[in-house]
Amino acid sequence: MIFDVSRLRYHRIIIMTDADVDGAHIRTLLLTFFYRQMTALVERGHIYIAQPPLYKVRRGKQEIYLKDEQELDDYLLTAALDGAELTNADQPVPVPVETLAHVARSLLRARRLIDRWGQRYDHGFLWALLMGPTLDPLLFSDLEGLTRWTQAIHTALTARFPHAC
Structure with a gap:
C-alpha cells in the first residue's frame, strides 16, 4: 500500500512526548519514520x-507551567526580587532592582556553566577562574599583563587548594 497525501483524513499530526531523554529519543524516531516513509x-x-x-x-x-530550567530560574528570580530592596550602609540610595536582577542572572548563568563543565573539572577550580581577574584577549599580546593575570589566578587557586601547591 502506497501512502497518498491527498487522502489524508487529519491534516495535523501532533507529536508530544515526555520532556526527558526517552521522550526526545521517541520523538526523533517518529520524525525519522515520517521523513523516510511519508516525506510529503x-x-x-x-x-x-x-x-x-x-x-x-x-x-x-x-x-504556571514552565518549559525549562531557565524559565524556572527567571520566574523564581522575579518572584524573589518582587519588592526587594538592597541598601548599603555607606550609600542611602537603594540598589535598583534591575541591577540586582542583572547580577543574579549573571550568577545563574555562571552556575549553569560550572555545572556543565563540572563534569570535567573541579567546581572549586572553575569558581576560582570565574571569580578571579578577567582575562582580556589583549593580554595575550602583553607578556607582563599575562604574567600578572597568571599570578593572580595562581594566588586564587592556592588559596582554594592549598594542598595542591
Whole structure:
C-alpha cells in the first residue's frame, strides 16, 4: 500500500512526548519514520511537535507551567526580587532592582556553566577562574599583563587548594 497525501483524513499530526531523554529519543524516531516513509507530510507541513512543560509552579491559587530550567530560574528570580530592596550602609540610595536582577542572572548563568563543565573539572577550580581577574584577549599580546593575570589566578587557586601547591 502506497501512502497518498491527498487522502489524508487529519491534516495535523501532533507529536508530544515526555520532556526527558526517552521522550526526545521517541520523538526523533517518529520524525525519522515520517521523513523516510511519508516525506510529503513533512514537506507540506502536516507534522507538528508539541513541547510539554517541564515544571509546574504553584503560587497561591495561581499555577504556571514552565518549559525549562531557565524559565524556572527567571520566574523564581522575579518572584524573589518582587519588592526587594538592597541598601548599603555607606550609600542611602537603594540598589535598583534591575541591577540586582542583572547580577543574579549573571550568577545563574555562571552556575549553569560550572555545572556543565563540572563534569570535567573541579567546581572549586572553575569558581576560582570565574571569580578571579578577567582575562582580556589583549593580554595575550602583553607578556607582563599575562604574567600578572597568571599570578593572580595562581594566588586564587592556592588559596582554594592549598594542598595542591
